[in-house]
Amino acid sequence: MKFNLLTVAVKNLKRKPFRTIILIISIALFVSILVFGTSFFISVNSSLERTANRLGADVLVVPIGARQYADEALLETKIRVFYMDKGMIDRVKQIEGVDKVSHQTYLTTIYGLCCTIPPATVVIFNQDSDFVVDVWLKKSLGRKLRKGEVIIGHEAYENFGMFDVSRSTLFGVTFNIAGVLEKTGTGFDNAIFMSDENLDAVISKGKSGLKPNDISLIFVKVKEGYDPYTVSRKIEGEIIEVDTIERSEMGKKIIGTFKDINMVFLITIVFASLLSAFLAWTIFSAIVNERLREVGIMKALGAKGSHIVIMFILEVFVLGMLGSLTGVVLGTYVSFSLSKIFSFLKDINVTLTAAERIGVGMLGLLTGTGICITGALTSIMRMKNLEPFTAIKEA
Amino acid sequence: MTHLEIKELSKVYFIEDKGIKAVDRVSLRIDKGDFISIIGHSGSGKTTLLSIIGGILRPSSGNILFNGDDVYRFDENRLSEYRADRIGYIFQFASLLPVLTVRENLLLPTIFSTNGVHNKEKVLDEYLGMVGLGDKKNAYPSQLSGGQQRRVAIARALMNDPEIILGDEPTGDLDEETEQDIMDLLKKINLERNITLILVTHDTGLAKDAARRLRMDHGKMEEIRGNGRNK
Ligand SMILES: Nc1ncnc2c1ncn2[C@@H]1O[C@H](COP(=O)(O)OP(=O)(O)O)[C@@H](O)[C@H]1O
Ligand SMILES: [Mg+2]
Numbered sequence: 363m364k365f366n367l368l369t370v371a372v373k374n375l376k377r378k379p380f381r382t383i384i385l386i387i388s389i390a391l392f393v394s395i396l397v398f399g400t401s402f403f404i405s406v407n408s409s410l411e412r413t414a415n416r417l418g419a420d421v422l423v424v425p426i427g428a429r430q431y432a433d434e435a436l437l438e439t440k441i442r443v444f445y446m447d448k449g450m451i452d453r454v455k456q457i458e459g460v461d462k463v464s465h466q467t468y469l470t471t472i473y474g475l476c477c478t479i480p481p482a483t484v485v486i487f488n489q490d491s492d493f494v495v496d497v498w499l500k501k502s503l504g505r506k507l508r509k510g511e512v513i514i515g516h517e518a519y520e521n522f523g524m525f526d527v528s529r530s531t532l533f534g535v536t537f538n539i540a541g542v543l544e545k546t547g548t549g550f551d552n553a554i555f556m557s558d559e560n561l562d563a564v565i566s567k568g569k570s571g572l573k574p575n576d577i578s579l580i581f582v583k584v585k586e587g588y589d590p591y592t593v594s595r596k597i598e599g600e601i602i603e604v605d606t607i608e609r610s611e612m613g614k615k616i617i618g619t620f621k622d623i624n625m626v627f628l629i630t631i632v633f634a635s636l637l638s639a640f641l642a643w644t645i646f647s648a649i650v651n652e653r654l655r656e657v658g659i660m661k662a663l664g665a666k667g668s669h670i671v672i673m674f675i676l677e678v679f680v681l682g683m684l685g686s687l688t689g690v691v692l693g694t695y696v697s698f699s700l701s702k703i704f705s706f707l708k709d710i711n712v713t714l715t716a717a718e719r720i721g722v723g724m725l726g727l728l729t730g731t732g733i734c735i736t737g738a739l740t741s742i743m744r745m746k747n748l749e750p751f752t753a754i755k756e757a
Numbered sequence: 758m759t760h761l762e763i764k765e766l767s768k769v770y771f772i773e774d775k776g777i778k779a780v781d782r783v784s785l786r787i788d789k790g791d792f793i794s795i796i797g798h799s800g801s802g803k804t805t806l807l808s809i810i811g812g813i814l815r816p817s818s819g820n821i822l823f824n825g826d827d828v829y830r831f832d833e834n835r836l837s838e839y840r841a842d843r844i845g846y847i848f849q850f851a852s853l854l855p856v857l858t859v860r861e862n863l864l865l866p867t868i869f870s871t872n873g874v875h876n877k878e879k880v881l882d883e884y885l886g887m888v889g890l891g892d893k894k895n896a897y898p899s900q901l902s903g904g905q906q907r908r909v910a911i912a913r914a915l916m917n918d919p920e921i922i923l924g925d926e927p928t929g930d931l932d933e934e935t936e937q938d939i940m941d942l943l944k945k946i947n948l949e950r951n952i953t954l955i956l957v958t959h960d961t962g963l964a965k966d967a968a969r970r971l972r973m974d975h976g977k978m979e980e981i982r983g984n985g986r987n988k
Contacts, residue, residue: 365860366868367868369861370854370861373856373857376856377856656854658813659848659852660854660869661813661837662811662840662846663840663866664841664842664870664917665837666834667834749814749815750814754813754848
């Protein structure tokens with residue numbers, strides 16, 4: 363059996379278990395809020411950013427007034443439809459600085475009325491001009507989509523449940539399901555994709571309400587050397603019927619709606635950390651006073667100031683780690699389970715990568731332990747240069 | 758040679774502006790291997806003097822020279838090393854840490870020592886056997902009698918192989934038989950290892966064992982019987 367200052371620290375911790383547990387719980391609560399809040403913040407932001415980047419477009423062109431709908435349709439998994447005239451494509455192409463354009467048309471499925479699947483967004487795109495979905499469509503399927511085929515997003519697929527997954531009727535037309543896309547963490551996870559070769563068939567059935575010249579949005583790639591902002595301003599200035607969204611602007615509205623939630627998190631985190639630090643401070647000033655005599659004896663036996671400080675720091679450290687670990691586990695668990703419960707979280711794909719989870723966990727451990735040590739430090743430092751005899755006598 | 762030199766040592770305690778002179782200009786030369794007993798009434802300043810020698814209480818004036826070095830001119834760390842490596846202190850009061858077992862209490866000072874005592878566990882067993890507590894290694898202080906605790910504290914004072922043992926009424930609450938055992942043990946250590954031994958005791962009978970006997974009275978020191986070795 364080894365014996366060192368850690369042994370002493372751990373044994374000291376067990377002296378007043380109730381007090382120790384109170385501090386551990388307080389740290390655990392603080393850290394779990396921190397971990398949950400940070401996970402939430404990161405997942406919202408990275409999910410939005412990821413989607414915006416995946417789109418591969420510098421500027422989005424949407425019907426005037428549809429800016430927010432476009433955001434919601436692309437970045438969240440809300441079902442939104444909005445249309446403008448196909449003629450806009452050519453007009454956008456004319457604008458100085460525009461390199462490539464591609465367009466998509468959105469439709470909504472309504473189970474029982476037009477379709478044999480649960481509600482989802484159907485994305486109709488042009489395979490020749492497309493530079494947005496093409497890449498991962500090819501990755502999942504290995505080839506282009508054929509006429510009469512659809513490929514479905516990961517979450518849309520999960521919603522199928524007991525529905526037939528090989529064939530389905532959409533807007534009165536029967537389609538083969540060619541495959542399922544990998545999970546992307548974007549709004550497209552909840553969509554069903556088909557090529558615009560099917561447009562005539564869909565329109566002729568009349569169940570979609572779609573008119574031949576309807577498109578939903580245009581993706582624009584800006585020529586090298588051009589600033590997306592200027593190009594975007596120019597498009598809006600010259601074409602009165604459209605609004606534009608730059609890549610960096612995407613998701614701003616959504617992030618805005620989460621600002622209040624993040625604020626609540628922030629306030630709670632600050633408050634909880636102050637409370638934990640205060641608790642650590644009170645508990646350790648009490649501990650230090652109780653052990654004044656023992657510290658005096660240890661110093662009389664030859665302990666240096668550093669021995670005493672290390673002993674107490676180890677004690678706080680073990681406490682802080684226990685609390686923080688509990689908090690990390692709790693916070694991670696909550697962020698996992700809440701994302702399944704809250705519908706507004708479901709709309710935003712709350713998925714953190716393993717690395718992000720580890721990062722957040724480390725942050726929790728560090729902050730929890732750090733707060734604990736910070737709170738206790740003044741009391742501990744008081745013990746450093748104590749005169750042994752005085753400490754023993756005054757206790 | 759002079760092991761320890763006490764020069765014009767005074768300690769004044771202040772309580773609400775009133776000074777109490779607990780040690781009053783005490784001077785003393787102690788050679789290596791000396792066995793010194795100090796007697797005196799309660800409140801005469803024995804504990805205060807011993808504490809100053811042990812490096813745990815700063816004097817108001819005067820010096821303690823250990824092998825010629827002024828102990829209270831050391832910085833905090835060297836002073837700690839002096840306490841850990843040179844001094845084995847047996848307190849007048851119960852001084853074991855309650856959360857540690859007997860074994861752990863004995864190992865505690867070795868953490869602080871730079872002496873590098875080898876075979877700690879073996880040394881521990883040896884001293885524990887010497888104080889007759891070989892079977893109490895894993896007991897907690899609360900499970901021991903006052904006398905047993907005192908004996909553990911004596912064994913603890915020996916752990917770092919000190920050059921000076923300071924005993925503040927080390928046999929205070931022991932029965933007569935154990936008291937004699939402990940005294941024999943301390944004398945043996947003093948003789949065999951040439952460890953300087955300074956014992957405070959209220960018992961004039963025990964004090965007679967010492968080669969040099971001193972008495973304290975109101976902070977002042979007087980020599981009752983000198984020692985041939987003392988120059
Ligand atoms: N920490 C202290 N503060 C104030 N007075 C003290 C303190 N320690 C001891 N004294 C006083 O100093 C004198 C000597 O005490 P002490 O050295 O303990 O004597 P002894 O050990 O001989 O009984 C006594 O009058 C005592 O009351
Ligand atoms: Mg005394």
